[in-house]
Amino acid sequence: MTKEMEISYREEQARIDKKEAGSFIADLKSLFKGPVLIANALPVFVGFWLALYFTDGSLLANSQLFWLTIIGSTVLMGGALVLNNWYDVDIDTVMKRTQKRPTVTGHFSLKTVLTIGIVLSVIGMVMLFFTTIEAAVYGFIGWFTYVIMYTMWTKRKYTLNTVIGSISGAVTPLIGWAAIAPAYHIVPVVLFLILFIWQMPHTFAIAIRKYDEYKAADVAMLPVVRGIRMTKRQMFVYVACLLPLPFYLGSLGMAFVILATLLNIGYVAMSIGGFFTKDDYRWATMMFFYSVNYIAILFLLMVAVTLPIF
Template structure:
């Protein structure tokens, strides 16, 4: 279906837009294609881990400007390439779901061939830039790219409810990339960052899946709420969030202020998630959880940088 039906749909929709309108919307289309907010959220842990690696090794940031730019640009291109390829492959699903029906692959503003080419080119350029940092960092980037593009997008997303676990691995390797540029990942901090990101993504994604339950069901995507129900998903969300509680104490080297604030953030999210057992409006509750999760992970990784700033 994806290869035969969608191109004709693209053609039909594409003719409704004037050249001027297409030109004016090009920025929005590119942002949608790269999944701007998702891309930014994945780049932040790379920066944080890079910063912390410098902090714990006693290295100077000013002496590593070159590595910093190679790392940030290279990792951004790799992740951007993976997200673009995801758009290319999921175009048939995106035509069904309201949240994705305005993506340029669906509207026809970009052809599928163009999108696939862009995704491949961005990925290759990103890997080339990362090879100028360290091989270990490049390997972590490839693991994340392969997991997201092949194991998640092309294999598990449409078939298995555990697709979220696989997808979470790809998002969790980002701090390993940033750390490995400075020194090998044989330290408690990058491992804990990996685990935090891995666990965080489970309830974060479940919240999205509950909120967009009808759309995922219509698109036949095997998200947990669709396969096993919303009640089971709520229970798993609480369990995953509870697993985050010990991690601030494994990062005690970041100081007491970090432990206290991170713990309060964890407890706050746990309370919000547990309220789902007493609230009837599941979609509204899921949206609150989604907003909390986005702010939670951003604040947590920014806080790691703030508490290690030189006084």
């Protein structure tokens, strides 16, 4: 082999290795549903942060507890999401948006995925037990409702699946708060309600956008079972239920209440617009992106208004 051929071979091998590494990372992101995992970690952090704020605690003094809470809850949620991928492989094969998941492509064997899901779930629970029992209980509730109640029981059979699934996401700020103090304070309760209610129109927007895929996979999402018109009405009701909640968080300051209320008014206006649109897909897409930005801005705002400079 000439020197030029050897260099060419090495370059080609490097390109192949880079492509395989990129594919592996993409598979991991898909397996762990990266964006969903990150989105669920934020409320845990906010719950922890606000608990410190209301108990005059210090993040630096509780740094070890902070990392146990964040890493433990994230690992536990990651385990739940992996188990969801393992169980849903049959419908993921039908739905276009999930056909690249490694469970469908065969890049990861189902036995491997099941093992990863169980191991991560156990590790996450153990880590949360080193915070407080209450935080671990909320973590288990989130895991159980998502894996057992939602994935394995209601998702394919009942439109109630969205309500059940919303519980698992709504307990996340309770995990963070309970690591510092008991979560019977009004603030973590309202955070739970915000997340629980918000997930309904958020998920319905996804279901409208992916109506054909859910129908093909025979998943009992509300638009498929009861129609898009009914779904729009329920979305409006849930969004309207968010309106009074910022007023229960007056302890975060008037600036927060005003800004959160403006976000809610915008959300209500968009949901009303759904009754007059002719392009349901476009409207649902707008509702989806508004909901994603809504919850991120709202929770980051809670941190911003409780920084020492305020």
